[in-house]
Amino acid sequence: MARYRVGIETRDRILAATRDLLAEGGLEGVTLKRVTTAAGVGVGSFYNLFDSKESAVFEVVRETLDAVDPHPEAPGAGDDRLTDLVGAFVTFITDSPTVARIYLQLAGLGLTDPAIAARVLRSHRLRVDRFAAACRREDPALDDASARERAQAVLASLTGYGLTSLIDPTFDMAAHARGLLDRVGAAG
Secondary structure (H helix, E strand, O other): OHHHHHHHHHHHHHHHHHHHHHHHHOHHHOOHHHHHHHHOOOHHHHHHHOOOHHHHHHHHHHHHHHHHOOOOOOOOOOOOOHHHHHHHHHHHHHHOHHHHHHHHHHHHHOOOOHHHHHHHHHHHHHHHHHHHHHHHHHOOOOOHHHHHHHHHHHHHHHHHHHHHHHHOOOOOHHHHHHHHHHHHOOOO
């Protein structure tokens, strides 16, 4: 039991160090050496818990997303309304801009790194599934293909809004998201 607790504490220190380094210098500021030094752990301990620096960064992003949008298999999940999912996405971007930037940077790295591409695609597909299910709940007349198409369009819009929001502090992402929900006929 004590060994398990030490592993959890080590993992938490690594993630806290990664989170701090991301806040200080973005993705470029996170190196394995800096993470292990800041966490006070050896490289071997790091690799016992994470496959790569990117894995630790993905975990920080996942934890931040889970704070506003719990994993679909969490208790109470699965009854998502489109307005809730869109609201969670907006909250992630507007309340955690540093982590949101990292999320978009990681997605961009997927263009050249197959392992990152696989993770990004898996995450995106799960999000599309959740948005499509919410679309079907709100409009039972939608067939599966139409619900997925609507979900893809909403997610593409939100990603564009998020990027714009991160670049232009005057952009009101929440207002644009509300307009998007009105255009797709989501229940409020």
